[in-house]
Amino acid sequence: MNDSAPFEPFPHYVDARKVFSQKGNFSGELGKEKFDRLPSLLVEGVFSVNAELRFSIGDRGRRMIEGNVDAQVSVACQRCLKPLELTLADDIRLALVQDEEAAEKLDNGIDPWIEAEYRLNPAQIVEEQLLLSMPLAAYHDEKECQIELPAPRANGALAAKQDPSPFAILKELKK
Ligand SMILES: [Zn+2]
Secondary structure (H helix, E strand, O other), X not given: OOOOOOOEOOOOOEEOOOOOOOXXXXXXXXXXXXXXXXXXXXXXXXXXXEEEEEEEEOHHHOEEEEEEEEEEEEEEXXXXXXXXXXXXXXXXXXXXXXOHHHHHOOOOOOEEEEOOOOEEOHHHHHHHHHHHXXXXXXXXXXXXXXXXXXXXXXXXXXXXXXXXXXXXXXXXXXX
């Protein structure tokens, strides 16, 4: 699929008029300062985000953004509020579209990236994917949690049930 163009580090912006036909390939580590919304969901601790994005023209002239993201972040455990390290990994398969109408015409397995402007921020694309792959609430393994549970049985049952995020549900519904 891709003619192994060399990967470049992530730029602040790419120009949507050029990056697809020029098959832009970007890969590398993204620092916390690159993200707007993600840091507010995290606590002090590990932070590393590695991502790869490939821009290309696909079937029917569709402007594709594909790649993957791999991250280690620290969030607060929703039971004991102590830091909890999360590993997030996800594949990215998006098509750039200009509006909702075009988004609805996409094939299964391709998510829309709606953007009418020429300027695309690769870090924002990576961030969105990370937010989608974050659990709604994260918990330590029960034995690692650092609080006394008053009623282990009842709480245990509750904690074991990991609800999928609303985004995951949406993704499923679209299929
Ligand atoms: Zn905990």
